[in-house]
Amino acid sequence: MPYALIRPSDAKAWTECSRRVWLDNKAEITQAPLDPFEELVIELGLAHERDVLEGLRGQYDVREASSVEDTARLMEEGVEVIYQAQLFDEAENISGYPDFLIRHESGAYQPADAKLSLSADKKDIQVQLGIYRKMLANGLPGIVFLGDGSQDEIGAEVDALTTKFVTEMRALLASDDEPLVRYSHSKCRACVYYDHCKPGFMAKEDLSLLYGVDGRAVPHLEAAGVGTITQLAAADPEAIPNVPYLKNEKKHRAVLQAKSWFDEQVYQVADVMLPAGQWVHFDIEDNPLTNTGEKHVYLWGFLVPDYGDASFEYVWTDSEDQDRDGWLGFLAQIEAYRALYPELVLAHYSSHEKSTIRSYAKRYAMEDNSTVEWLLGGDSPLFDLQKPVLESLVLPLQAYGLKDICKHPGLVNFQWEDDESGSQWSVVQFHEFLHEQDAPAKEALKQAILGYNRDDVKATFYLERWLRARYLG
Template sequence: MTVSNNPNLYLIKPSDATTWVSCKRRTWLDMHQAVNHDADPFNQLLFNAGLQHETNILAKLQSKHEVYRAATFEHTQALMQQGVAVIYQARLIDHELGLVGYPDFLIRHECGEYQAADAKLSQKENKKALQIQLGLYRRLLAGQLPAIVFLGDGRIANIGDEIDSLVDAFINDMRRLREQHEQPAVRYSHSKCRICPYFSHCRPQFDIMEDISLLYGVHGHTVEHLAQNGIETISQLATQNAEDIPDMPHLTSLKRKQRVILQARSFLNGELFQLNKVTLPAGTWIHFDIEDNPLTSTRERHVYLWGLLIPPYTRNDFDYIWTDDETQDYNGWLFFLEKIELYRTRYTSLILAHYSNHEKNTIKKYAERYGMDKHATVQWLLGQHDEDTPLFDMQRPVMDNLILPLQGYGLKDICKHPGLVNFQWQNQESGSQWSVVQFNHFLKAIETQKKQRLKVEILDYNRDDVLATRKLEVWLRNHFT
């Protein structure tokens, strides 16, 4: 929050919307008990990409108009009174409303009013935080014209009075949080909370409360309805009979109720429960994992590494297709298809094992991108013409048949757990976001030696990913088939 001339009044700013949409408690803590924290490398990469996008939009505007950079709130007002065509890095404030904002641009409309405009990496204008931010700029300008957003995919969208009710809700709730003396009650989200700067503040409180939202796959609305029915802790849930739990949002089937009860017991006691026998397809397995970069000039993901582990599955059996940048994207795709065709001739009953649906979805998108839906290998990979696809998502047998003592069912969650697969990546800091950061460093590196070092690090990480899916396969076969 930004302090106004009144030391007792915090000014609400558009960037608060991102936190507000994500977590009301984090918003409150930012107001009342803020902690300093550095952006992680991936978010810093996104921030830098956003700045570059803004710079690109600035250059386009400068090619058509004279653009003036605002230095202060007063300077912004002076430039608006002069009627200049475009104001860059504008500064707007309204003490009565308690709002402050810094739109990337103010663009003068032919009617004489100014439109706020922001450059956003997002490819969707319907995201709540984005709409609130642009709506607040409109509120600060007190005009009728829509705000403009220059999206990451090159489109230009307008945000008008259709989101006024959302902006009102945001402002009113921010004012309430500003006056509230106690932090708001919220539910735990493993994906959001573990990367939050207030994790160490909140997590012990969730643990003490045995908050049911700590359990994997339990929706926050479900937790509220369970509490209304007298089930407020994980221990209470663990002792329930599924038949006695009434239907509620995201918890209607008997099977689903049995699963959350077992998940509660697993959380408390570290037990693993097998629901059904695991069935794995017969054939020659090749483990498959991709690394892709979302921060391309077109915002179409570029797969820079198609990684594969072939029999007999040692570290030396890692195979891959690498592309140095997005200009080689098409060739990388063709090389991947050629590699698959080679494997089909070499191995019988080929199975391409991966974890989650990302690999299959990526193949679909590449086929669409390059107009290759009718390509024979693509059709075989995607299981068209009544053929069985060789692609096998290993997350399915895990999710369908096992209850694990975990809060996340990602590949690393399962494989790193010492009581489960117990496979450890050589680089403990590595991950999918880490890989994207390293590849973007690779793109910017000039020295050949540095580029080679970064490439080797990424290859080593991807090798560990496919080795992990192999270890997961062996673990499933040995214990649950």
């Protein structure tokens, strides 16, 4: 066989990292186990596929294929829908497993996949359906059964992307050397090969390990003689040329970030400004894995003066059926705080809370509601606490998330009661809550989620306190 075997299912790893897809195919490395959130996504994906299968069974004669030969035989027979089809292109050495082959009125077959996604725009979905189309070679579009129950089609517009995937995969799989890639904290931290890759980046002092240094800037910095974190920490930012993805002020921050890598110090680059008023700390928990595909905020949490454990208040909903009630409860809570605290500052961390309020206002056609207008208008009480951190400080961290800053013993040093908890953990707990039949067990799950959210709003309170004591004291 002139080429290594290519599987369309590699498309997801290919879109994320060329080394990941190479390791999947060429290396024998024990992968880290999937975390509970990834397991939940797989479980929901399989449930969605079963729902689509049941829907098709209600309308068509559906038969399950057991092999490549069996698939060919069922196609020859003209079966209306073939489930778990298996295709193999011997000349190209491509093996594909579309969830369904659906007989078109012309007698030819359309490939179809069930995807939890709400759109067929994702590259990995396009590549998979594009390859199945290429293998079937009849010009018909592929079908995607999306997570919200709608359908989309993928046609010849993805041919170029499909060809790119095949070409790059062939080159990757022909090589015996692990591809050179750059570190990306968001991708690598969640990757099953993190333990394999991170030591190599550390040993090389790869510049992409630094927050604010885009991997695409690194080859240019290397060409300019700045190839390691040690070299960057010792460099004069003015002497470093502007390179793509690292220019002007960003170079100054990158040098300080490199210094803090070694000395663990905080560097202040601008005054820290915090609004005056009565602060209420605010954080939401939302479930992106819903039946409708629209995320459901199941918990709107607040920490009010005097900020002790008894000062945690919240609006909770038991399921997405109560989504509107939760939203209206949130707006009522905001009005109560507005009446109680004339100079209200509604502090949250990152832009997520504000963008969620905006999307809920749109969902319920309430953009002109007076509370919504106040929350999103020029005199908004919302204050993103991440902004002063990002604008004024360089911290000895690889990421500037709330947990990164608050858990660090040399920074805020606030610890969550449950060390395992996190936003994805909360989604998994909420799904268990949804399916739990035993009332005490259900209540225990709710209390665990509330405890996590309470710690989140406490963390923003402790961060505020830390910023005031250190920079405004």
